[in-house]
Amino acid sequence: MNGKMELLFWQLVYFFIQQRYRIVQLADDAREIWLESLENKHVPIVRLVRYDIDWSQWLKRDMEYAWRIAEQIQKRRIRKFNKIVNIYISTYPPVDDWEFLIEKPLPLLQQRNAVLQTFLIHSGNIHLSLQQLADMFQASVTFPAIADVHDPFFEAERLKRAVFREEREQQERERKLFKYGKPVFTYIFIALQVIVFLLMEWSGGSTNPDVLIKYGAKFNPLIQAGEWWRFFTPIFLHIGFLHLLMNTFALYYLGMTVERLYGSWRFFFIYFTAGFFGTLGSFLFTASLSAGASGAIFGLFGALLYFGTVYRHLFLQTIGTNIIGLIVINLVFGMIVPGIDNAGHIGGLIGGYLAAGIVHLPNHFDWKKQMRSLLISVGIAAFALYIGL
The missing domain is CATH 3.40.960 (Endonuclease; Chain A)
Known part of the structure; x- marks a missing residue:
């Protein structure tokens, strides 16, 4: 040698x-x-x-x-x-x-x-x-x-x-x-949506339109009448046990990952912003009564995509291919199967990506990029509200 x-x-x-x-x-x-x-x-x-x-x-x-x-x-x-x-x-x-x-x-x-x-x-x-x-x-x-x-x-x-x-x-x-934060709000949000579901069942059934409206489902005439909180309350409402079960599992697995990546307070902001954008998308493109955490959950997909723009190699090497595949499958499924509010899903996906851009990842700061995400978010929301209201 x-x-x-x-x-x-x-x-x-x-x-x-x-x-x-x-x-x-x-x-x-x-x-x-x-x-x-x-x-x-x-x-x-x-x-x-x-x-x-x-x-x-x-x-x-x-x-x-x-x-x-x-x-x-x-x-x-x-x-x-x-x-x-x-x-x-x-x-x-x-x-x-x-x-x-x-x-x-x-x-x-x-x-x-x-x-x-x-x-x-x-x-x-x-x-x-x-x-x-x-x-x-x-x-x-x-x-x-x-x-x-x-x-x-x-x-x-x-x-x-x-x-x-x-x-x-x-x-x-x-x-x-992948271990920055500890899941806190993921468990809180799961508990809230289960508690609200039980209350709705006790009040007359989670599939009853009157009960859904009473508890804050997205209902366009009432939003146009000034009940703005209905952009947020649908996040915790579910129509039927299967709807609750699917979204609870999705929130558990995605929420744990995103909250560990971003930390609890960033996760909180991302989840609610995505939920708002999801409801906003549904408000603009779907006239029917709707509820569910799907828009916020798609926002978690958006937050993971944003992570992929910062750590592209690591993202593709670990979770990237699976995440992209799940997004495509769910969006195609939403287009094929009737009754799925795909506008809410796409709105949540966009909202989650932009919200992640606003707060950025822990120990990262890029005020130009963060300000750009904030201005785009405000611009989209203002334009959509102007059209819808």
């Missing part, structure tokens, strides 16, 4: 970590590492392999393996990209002809113009290869002269520990994002 090439391998890994790449796959012997970028849209995936290559046949087989993995990655990704970079660090090049294998990038079939580009860095081309990488990544790829390092194995081990320490710290920061 060549200590200098071992050091170069970990210098490159550390360089990519500093460029905000994350380790997504690691071989048991830590000699093959796949990294994914948090920010680089053009080269989101980098593979690094430390192996002393003897023959070009091994290189050819391994490049084919990397190409197959790259194809699978392309199928899974929502965002498209231009390149996956495949880098080998070998003490010496193969003893037979090999340059023709990496002369041209391998095209990927799943996307037009996307390629797998391979570099083979060996002791005779280190400077040239690092310059090519610097040009590709538009960053300075310069390391302390390896020849000056007294113990390259020790230095490589130090960098290896630094890489894994940085990775652990990043994982801990991400874990804390």
Whole structure:
């Protein structure tokens, strides 16, 4: 094993970590590492392999393996990209002809113009290869002269520990994002809607229009007559046990996630703002009597989408695909099945996204973005009320 090439391998890994790449796959012997970028849209995936290559046949087989993995990655990704970079660090090049294998990038079939580009860095081309990488990544790829390092194995081990320490710290920061707050209002809102449902059943039935109107359901003539509180009270009313059950489960699972992400008071603001926008959407586009927490719950979807705009990579890596899928399924379901107030759902989704933009995430402050969200929210609400009233 060549200590200098071992050091170069970990210098490159550390360089990519500093460029905000994350380790997504690691071989048991830590000699093959796949990294994914948090920010680089053009080269989101980098593979690094430390192996002393003897023959070009091994290189050819391994490049084919990397190409197959790259194809699978392309199928899974929502965002498209231009390149996956495949880098080998070998003490010496193969003893037979090999340059023709990496002369041209391998095209990927799943996307037009996307390629797998391979570099083979060996002791005779280190400077040239690092310059090519610097040009590709538009960053300075310069390391302390390896020849000056007294113990390259020790230095490589130090960098290896630094890489894994940085990775652990990043994982801990991400874990804390999902554990910022403790669910409080989620339980309170669930209890309130259950209590109100029982009171409605005791008063004559939750499906009785007179009972619904008495308890504050959305009823356009009364809103137009000045009962503005009906923009908020429908959030806690439900028409039938199945309606209550579905919304309670949705509020529990989504509410727990959003309240942990944003904290209790931000969650409170998001939930009520989304509920208001949901009722407002229903008021504008649906003349029938309506009630339910669905608009506010869709607002929680909106808050999660806003989280995805701030932490795009983390969102897509964790809950993003499921959240987007659930939103699409629910909206399509609302269009197909009669009796579902889809205007309220869409209004709540928009309201929740804007409300999250107003309060932003914990420990984040961007007054321009927050003020923009506030002005858009006020503008939409004022225009909708002007039309409806």
